[in-house]
Amino acid sequence: MKFANSVKVRSEKFGSVVFETLRERVFVSNTTGADVLKLIEDGKTKEEIIADLSAKYDGNESTIKNDIAEYFACLEQNNLLA
Amino acid sequence: MVIENDLRIMAKQYVPEGGSFADFEAPLFMAWQLNQECNIACLHCCEEAGHFMPDTLNSNEVANFCEQITTMKIPYVAISGGEPMLHKDFYKICEYFRKHNISLKVETNGLLITKEKAKWFGSLGFRSVQVSVDGATAEAHEKLRIKGKWQPTIDACKYLVEAGVTTEIVFVPTKFNIHETGQLIDMAHKMGIYGVYTGKTMRIGRAAENWDALCPTDAQYEEFFKVLKEKQASYEGRMKVYYYPYDVIEELKYRLEYPSASLLVIPNGKVKLIGPMPFLCGDLRKHTLAEIWERYKKSWKDPKVTAFAKKVIADPTMVAKANDWVELYN
Numbered sequence: 001m002k003f004a005n006s007v008k009v010r011s012e013k014f015g016s017v018v019f020e021t022l023r024e025r026v027f028v029s030n031t032t033g034a035d036v037l038k039l040i041e042d043g044k045t046k047e048e049i050i051a052d053l054s055a056k057y058d059g060n061e062s063t064i065k066n067d068i069a070e071y072f073a074c075l076e077q078n079n080l081l082a
Numbered sequence: 083m084v085i086e087n088d089l090r091i092m093a094k095q096y097v098p099e100g101g102s103f104a105d106f107e108a109p110l111f112m113a114w115q116l117n118q119e120c121n122i123a124c125l126h127c128c129e130e131a132g133h134f135m136p137d138t139l140n141s142n143e144v145a146n147f148c149e150q151i152t153t154m155k156i157p158y159v160a161i162s163g164g165e166p167m168l169h170k171d172f173y174k175i176c177e178y179f180r181k182h183n184i185s186l187k188v189e190t191n192g193l194l195i196t197k198e199k200a201k202w203f204g205s206l207g208f209r210s211v212q213v214s215v216d217g218a219t220a221e222a223h224e225k226l227r228i229k230g231k232w233q234p235t236i237d238a239c240k241y242l243v244e245a246g247v248t249t250e251i252v253f254v255p256t257k258f259n260i261h262e263t264g265q266l267i268d269m270a271h272k273m274g275i276y277g278v279y280t281g282k283t284m285r286i287g288r289a290a291e292n293w294d295a296l297c298p299t300d301a302q303y304e305e306f307f308k309v310l311k312e313k314q315a316s317y318e319g320r321m322k323v324y325y326y327p328y329d330v331i332e333e334l335k336y337r338l339e340y341p342s343a344s345l346l347v348i349p350n351g352k353v354k355l356i357g358p359m360p361f362l363c364g365d366l367r368k369h370t371l372a373e374i375w376e377r378y379k380k381s382w383k384d385p386k387v388t389a390f391a392k393k394v395i396a397d398p399t400m401v402a403k404a405n406d407w408v409e410l411y412n
């Protein structure tokens with residue numbers, strides 16, 4: 001996965017800030033969301049991200065899958081992905 | 083693990099919902115007026131641009147500032163002026179920012195953009211190039227932009243579009259060009275422009291001096307916003323028509339409550355709190371950018387700032403003092 005060219009992500013104390021600079025829209029994310037954003041920046045696939053986070057958060061994989069699907073839908077809806 | 087609803091769009095631009103601009107460790111946006119010199123002399127110029135100012139940051143200071151921007155991970159920089167393309171380090175600065183993958187916008191009158199220059203913009207992948215076009219006809223544009231020829235400006239836009247650059251047009255309404263708003267938007271769409279941006283003219287700098295000759299009437303503004311609303315709807319999904327419906331006073335009221343996570347650097351390296359107020363909260367020759375960010379956060383609570391803002395809100399003509407700088411915390 002990849003962010004759109006105009007999207008810049010920066011770590012903050014509260015998590016991350018995502019700046020879609022073409023439409024000049026700013027999004028904020030807590031530390032859990034920031035983990036997803038970091039994995040996208042690293043170019044991981046959806047499956048790899050789910051696997052990584054399931055291992056890290058030691059949770060039910062299907063709940064994590066749902067959470068991440070929603071998160072991705074939000075990223076897509078806001079034109080943040082390439 | 084809970085991540086739903088974590089990615090929230092910030093309701094107020096650059097300010098986290100339920101939070102504050104002060105939560106950010108660095109600015110999100112840097113507006114940099116590179117120089118004061120200009121090749122033309124617009125009647126409305128809020129920067130009163132014209133001649134080169136000897137106290138402009140030198141090449142070493144410019145390089146140092148650029149480095150601090152990347153170190154602080156500022157994601158988005160807008161370069162303006164004066165006419166920024168006249169600055170001797172303009173190309174070097176842009177190349178540096180793009181090399182560091184910073185989103186970059188340039189605001190220009192377009193007069194120095196040849197086919198070759200447009201290709202250079204295209205090769206660097208700018209966020210956008212914003213060209214000022216103040217009319218759908220040469221007559222209207224050239225009446226405001228003294229010595230600024232319309233046809234070469236339009237050609238510049240065409241070259242940029244051809245070179246694959248996201249090209250935007252900025253239009254400033256006055257008594258004598260406001261009636262061409264709709265025509266200019268239609269023209270922009272035919273040219274392949276990404277977006278047209280406009281809003282009310284600010285009573286600052288030369289616009290303040292020429293206010294009676296420039297300021298559109300209430301009826302003209304009413305028609306202007308009606309046209310913009312229609313055009314915005316009709317071009318939806320095809321071209322961005324963006325207009326800022328508030329005047330500078332409304333903007334100021336809003337910013338007092340929600341300062342943005344952005345800094346405005348003027349050619350001599352001093353840092354303004356916001357365009358329409360005279361206050362300076364730092365100086366790149368004396369402070370690091372990180373220090374200036376802390377001073378900026380503090381400045382919004384300074385009683386001098388709030389008192390001045392209240393005075394301007396009561397008497398909007400005081401915005402004309404925005405270029406008579408006042409240093410906070412010497």
Ligand SMILES: C[S@@+](CC[C@H](N)C(=O)[O-])C[C@H]1O[C@@H](n2cnc3c(N)ncnc32)[C@H](O)[C@@H]1O
Pocket residue numbers: 120126127128129162163164165166189190191212213214252253254282283284285286289
């Ligand atoms: C100061 S200019 C600098 C960049 C370049 N020289 C140009 O004209 O595009 C930046 C933008 O501010 C706009 N501008 C200048 N004076 C203004 C005013 N009094 N109110 C609103 N916009 C203004 C210009 O038309 C231009 O689009």
Ligand code: SF4
Pocket residue numbers: 120121122123124126127128129130131132163164165191227
């Ligand atoms: S608006 Fe731009 S082009 Fe016009 S005088 Fe000011 S700096 Fe120069």
